[in-house]
Amino acid sequence: MMWLKDIKNSTFNSGVALGILCLFSLSPVYAESPELTPQDFYHGAELETTEAFPFYRVTLPEEVYRESVKPDLSDMRVFNSSGQAVTFSLSPVEQSSVEMRESPLRIFPLKMSVDKPDGSYQGERITLKSADGVEIKISQDEKSELATSYLLQVEGEQENQNLNQIVLNWAQSKHNWQAHVTVFSSLDLKSWHKQADNAPLMDLASGSDRLLLNHIDIDDNYNSKRARYWLLVINSDGQSSAPIITKANSIAIIRDQRTETVDLPFNAKAVSKIEVEYVLDRPQPLTTLSIVPEQKNTVLPISIEYRTSHDDQWHWLMNTVVYQLDGETGYRVSEPLSLNQKLVQGIRIKAINGNWGEQPPTMTGTRNQIDVIFNAQGSSPYLLAWGSHQAPAATMSIEQLIPASAIPKSGLNDLPRAHVGSVMVLGGEQRLTAMSSAEQASQWQKWLLWGLLIVGVIGLALIVVKLAREVMGSRPQ
Incomplete structure (x- = not known):
């Protein structure tokens, strides 16, 4: 029975060693994330301010919508002249009007x-x-x-x-x-x-x-x-x-x-005479989708599909009719389609019982316009920066950012305006895909875990082979 005892001891020791390795591999790897600087963002623009107001409102340039990594624009920061990030909030741009008939x-x-x-x-x-x-x-x-x-x-x-x-x-x-x-x-x-x-x-x-x-x-x-x-x-x-x-x-x-919107044109790629794909640089939460045939006096039934990313599969959206008419009743085009802030990166349309002629229809999406409201901490000039894969969300709600007593009686639209200067390159295009320290640590931990699991499997296989040989060798001839 000595062989059974040896097997138990060997299995126990190997199991202990493998358990220690697994516990080590599963233990979290902590890496302190350094404070973000303007160089951690793709593009930026200087903000022109006039007087020493505590809060400013900024209308974002179109580049921010097209180049932000996060569809909700949360990969954005405002820095003061010392390079320190200041607190800010994102606010939809709403316009109100009163008409008396x-x-x-x-x-x-x-x-x-x-x-x-x-x-x-x-x-x-x-x-x-x-x-x-x-x-x-x-x-x-x-x-x-x-x-x-x-x-x-x-x-x-x-x-x-x-x-x-x-x-x-x-x-x-x-x-x-x-x-x-x-x-x-x-x-x-x-x-x-x-x-x-x-x-x-x-x-x-x-x-x-x-x-x-x-x-x-x-x-x-x-x-x-x-x-x-x-x-x-x-x-x-x-x-x-x-x-x-x-x-x-x-x-x-x-x-x-109503909430003001920003137009986002699509890039078209013809697949066939009756099928075309439209692509945005990045996924966007669209409120409406406008499709207008290029050829005049055209009425075209189409089927519309969409996807949320380059890797996503196509999803059916709707069948509809688009048109462009120029006759006695004047120039008319089909009404924009409501998407209710659906996340869209690509659109594919197919003509039903017809075609659009030499050129595919023009497609434009709209999304809600967003303003940045920031606390003017520190000294000017301030810098608006955007486009960073490694930037976590740092926005605050308006209620947290501005005390109720500091909000103008006529509303947030009457906060003093900061004007956006020329767009400049900060950290470059690589910031759109660069990983944060936490992501790098997570990647390293994942590969370490896989490596240890593979080593563990190989070790267990060797143990099984060794045990099999010992058992075979100990049998009486």
């Missing part, structure tokens, strides 16, 4: 009568009639008095717009006048919804001064958006009869807030 309303005076309640209904029914025979009935719980009433009609493109105000005009009276108006809306002259209750109207004069309140605010709700008819019931509070309404306008306040 005024449109006339048709006016129909109405005669009002109040029906007495019967036993089944405790409220009152109001009947309103126009000169041309239109009759409106409204039921309400409170007691009604005879009042001046008007039916207002929305026409044309005003339908389905957000009506925010109704503005009334009348001839100025010799006497001061006050009233309250109740407003109802309807889509079909049958079902009515109250939109304003006892809204004040007045026309007051004092010497040469005139105080005029002639508008009614309307809440933005489902019924007001769909309304085509508006009913005004004007009660002059027991005073002299209300002035005759001579004109009525609707006011629609349209607020638009």
Whole structure:
């Protein structure tokens, strides 16, 4: 039984040795990452600042979008004149606008009568009639008095717009006048919804001064958006009869807030007469994709595929129709396709039952425009640097970067602007692929682990061979 004991000892010793090697190989390898300098980035540009403000906003040049290694632009830094990185945040560029559209309303005076309640209904029914025979009935719980009433009609493109105000005009009276108006809306002259209750109207004069309140605010709700008819019931509070309404306008306040975009042209490579591939230098989160045939008066059905990187497989995106028309109705091209910030590096299109002629369609992608907001620490001039494979994300949120009390009342767009100078080469194009110290250590650790595993397998094989020989040699002849 001595051979069994020797085998156990040999196996134990080999296992211990292999376990020590494996533990050594699996132990983490730590390498301190040195602080990044401008030379760790591909390109840069000097930032021109004017006064000593604590925060500046920078509009990025197109090179940043095309040359940044990270699609979210996180491989970017701002350095002061001492070469020290300063804190910064990335902010989408948003533009807001307010447009007021005024449109006339048709006016129909109405005669009002109040029906007495019967036993089944405790409220009152109001009947309103126009000169041309239109009759409106409204039921309400409170007691009604005879009042001046008007039916207002929305026409044309005003339908389905957000009506925010109704503005009334009348001839100025010799006497001061006050009233309250109740407003109802309807889509079909049958079902009515109250939109304003006892809204004040007045026309007051004092010497040469005139105080005029002639508008009614309307809440933005489902019924007001769909309304085509508006009913005004004007009660002059027991005073002299209300002035005759001579004109009525609707006011629609349209607020638009949109994110600015940057155009990114694709490079085209024809595969065949009905197939072409388009490539961006780097993957980009695209908001829209514009495809326009080069040949005039062309309508072309196409199939679109995309991929997120050079190594990715093609994914079907959609079938659509693109066109370029130049006729009596004017020059028209197909609308951009919405991609909702889908990550795209390549696009492939195929013509369906047709072709695009001598030249393939022009393709342009757009992505959200991003501004850099940085803290002007240290002295100027400051340097914007981008394009570094080894740069980890270092952005901060706006809330962390700027105290609420330091944000301008009109918003971040009114922060002082720093202007970008000429683009200069910093560390060169090799910075786009250079690995960081941590990545190099990880690579070294990976190859060491593989080497030790291979050595371990060879060692185990030798042990098995040795054991087999000893077992064979110890058998009785």
